[in-house]
Amino acid sequence: MVIELMTQSSVGGWTAMALGAVALSLTLVFFPHDVKAETRALPGSAGEVTLSYSSVVKRVAPAVVNVYSKRVVRAQAPSPLFNDPFFQRFFGDRFSFGVPRERVQQSLGSGVIIDADGLIVTNNHVIQGGDQFKVALNDRREFEAKVVLADERTDLAVLKIDTKGEKLPFLSFKDSDSVEVGDLVLALGNPFGVGQTVTTGIVSALARTHVGVSDYQFFIQTDAAINPGNSGGALVTTDGKLIGINSAIYSQSGGSVGIGFAIPSNMVRLIVDSARNGGRVKRPWTGAQLQAVDAQLASTLGLDRPGGALVQEVFPGGPAARAGLKEGDVIRSVDNHDVEDPQAVRYRFATKGLDGKVTVRYQRDGRSFETQVALEAAPEKPAADRTLIKGHNPFTGATVANLSPAVADELDLDTFGGKGVVVLKIEDGTPAERLQFQPGDIVLQVGETKIGSVKELLGATAGTREQWDFAIRRGDRTFTATVGG
Template identity: 40%
Template sequence: MRSGSRFLISGGDSDKLQVGEFVLAIGNPYGLSHTVTMGIISAVGRANVGIADYEDFIQTDAAINPGNSGGPLVNTRGELIGINTAIFSRSGGYQGIGFAVPSNMARLVMDQLLQKGKVTRGWLGVTIQEITPELSQKFGLKTAKGALIGDVAKGSPAEKAGIKRGDIILEFNGKKVSDVGNLRNMVAQSKVGVQIPLTIMRSGKEYGINVTTSELPKDVSEITPGNVPEDTAPEGLTGLNVMELTREISRQLGLPRDEKGVVVVRVEPGSSVEDAGLRKGDVIQEIDRKKIISLDDYIRIVATIHSGDTVLMFINRDGKKFYVTIKAD
């Protein structure tokens, strides 16, 4: 296309797409150029597909086959609303499930490449996890919506804004947060260095807070755990044995020397603890929002737990921190 020439297709607003809307997929499947197929929008905001780091796909049943990738997905007004990207198929051919990158997401990437020559992603500096029905109950939420903060990186935009572990992000820049993938995409697409309003829940109350995102760091380090001693320890919750987290064990697990808590040394197969996903080597740092500094803290707190109680634990696994709920046997 010559410099200064007009685009051959007008852009639509992919944020306004509705499920059931008719769309057309244009491409070159199997070398058959100028092929047009028709379908509907099957879903929007589709994530966890395993195709890309940041996923917010439009799902369509318009026939997409090898050769369609990179072609336009347009609405009935001829406006570009997506870029055909991939299909879900066991045979390699069309099975009624295709994915397209929303035009608004593609436009952000295009603009950054034209202006800066690279793509920059916004960064908050938090680890987040999904809100399960059990977690929503423990944190006083009416619905399982939002993203739960598991940890806040030191010196990060989130820490500077006053965000804390256990906070739940409900809104980002005026838009409701449905889940972790939704928040991750919004943060990544945010303009670096711009102040953004958030709505968070802390201790059952909603607060407004402003955060200025920075650029996503290039290097992300991963911690490899060592071996956990085979020593047994007093049993608190049924199906779980722990021991105090010493400096030597912290070193073996690749954790900071001053990390506090108790380390899981045994999980009974078939127990509710195993069902909840706890593993040998996990470090328990909180139970029901109470800090676990020593083995004595653990023993004292679990003594108050009764059969049938739902227990909220804060876990450090290989340096990754998150909450988990366990139904006490």
Template identity: 35%
Template structure:
């Protein structure tokens, strides 16, 4: 037994010495400096408990029917948690959309045990990002890395609250960049960063750092068969986050570029048949008639090789670069057509639909709208009860060129305040709208899916 132990020491010691020679990074200063800006997010969602499955009323004897009359079912609170981090000293913070989705109450907790209630400024399901704000100043915050210089093999660090274990740190390397992971709706607008950092439930929305202490990504999801980390975690790049934050702050929604094409991967056989030396690009398999690609002269059967300055290596690259391009931008697009390269000028459209931007009506339907570019109606009692509203008016139509659309108002929103006056009835709205001054920046408060939001509106 003693001999074996001595042999084990001889074998282990060189390994320890060898590891020390690698000069591994010390993460202590980074974690100590960055942890104060990371928060744990606790949410409460009120849900009504399900009722009994009852037989049809005509099958219930009259003497017992009163026992089965509909009753208001009690609510219960569902609790959830995640992570996030401040991005400015005045209380703006970033997290995942799935962390706060449908939440009725959001509380953020700092490492020094302070707690604040947060309101939602805007959310973007397509990128799984949400911008929140707390009413506090002089808060610690983190800087989002604006460049795209991240490389495979680079060290990265995550801080979050996995399984509720507050402010845990883990480290690893970047395994890949530009990963395409389609959503349940088969949308693919995020070029994910893949790492082997230990990410688990509760880390969602937390920051991913480079060794300079800058945030290079927002941890979003993992691939797992057990529910825990197996070394496949994915983060939203900071470049995507910067764009989303800017748009959510400005207009409460995220507009994305759109081509109106259905694409597929180019394999070796297709590459040979189209005159390519190797598989590359995105093959246009179908187009929407009258869409941006159709109007620009792109044809079914074209292989898109380059979009602007970006080379399209795989078909998954195209949605990433198109989605990040502002609508109405004119972009040179290189395609392979009948064995020859051809350059086209494409005016990028606006991606329609999505929960982040409910569709507004076209200008041909805008007759009868008010000064704000809106048509509204009285809020019914059921919606008042559901959202706990004292009153307001519900938006039914929006002029996409109007002042309200610029403020981020969309069909289905309930306006509760204009200027500094509360709106409880349709008459209140009509009276206040008529006297609003022109060319003045005024606050407007509305509810979307029961969640209050403040914006500013300017009447021309």
């Protein structure tokens, strides 16, 4: 930049340069000690020149694997008639008549061995929808794998391979709350399928909560290069401990731009422990509906700054209610960890697991208070009665359940439950899919029948009709529709 400024100076610029040279010479003569103070020492030994992460990589790399997911899908094969060049000239590929054919879809990701007996953690989106799974070790051996647990809400999955008694290298967890911004980290995985790759960087930020790739949005951000295929790979500290599972990147091109996100090891540990203990994730429930506190809301509440989680509603008899929390309270910290929004509160509760209590600090009417909130699961009352709807009606192919605090929490609904029937999932190629029902839709009415339970919905959809009238609630909106029988 200095050279550029010099070359673009006026005619008198050369005079200024000459004067500057004279001034520099005088400085060197009369102030030699100032110049000496700014010199830098050269490396004094070969060890100072050859600093390397190789020793860490040698310990970590054998525990990072490739994960292959495969599924067979059925697609319509074109009729041989339309393979004729004459027909293609006039009709192109607009027609796809013929018998169904099978097509194999494959996806590639990474994974981390977390115990010597072959338990592997990866991202749920790496294996989601797959029928067959294969794991390739660092030494190129391949094993068939089975899914022990797949948790869409955290975007984590646990796989198991049969090692025939052989003990495998594995990574130990490190407390992700001990990591600080600026710490050096290494990311290992298989980006773009080119083979195992190591990149390095620093922890750029902690507690990122607006990434949008899981229900529990609370991520470690790093500038270590993470690309497609790295998903499920390891983020480790320089002591070779696992602090996160690489999960997502921010990119407009599809490649790394130095903004990568990893699921913290404390959340990963919870899912792994659940896999070891029966394969079902049980999470604590606050028993309160929470809202983020922005600058405008902070001003209205008389707070000194934005941040925290405003208690909008408290479930009667739930953990928050028994702890004395009320509507209008603002939660500021959980177990001495500051929380900036509801996602941070949910993360702090979730990573504690069930049983015991957490300390919650909150503000009410300008004063600070502390209370102990019990760590317990949301109640499933009434019983879910999960049922796949069959027959000839608009809901065929939808799995539904009675609405309860447990089901509402599972679907992250802005409700505590109560009377009603909620859609849990939709089968492909069914009337429910064609009508674009979504998980979380609450069925309110079918015909003249108000729906308060799965049993009532089954009764209202039995038999056939010339037309079906129904109403559903999606979020804060209610929709009504009429379709043919």
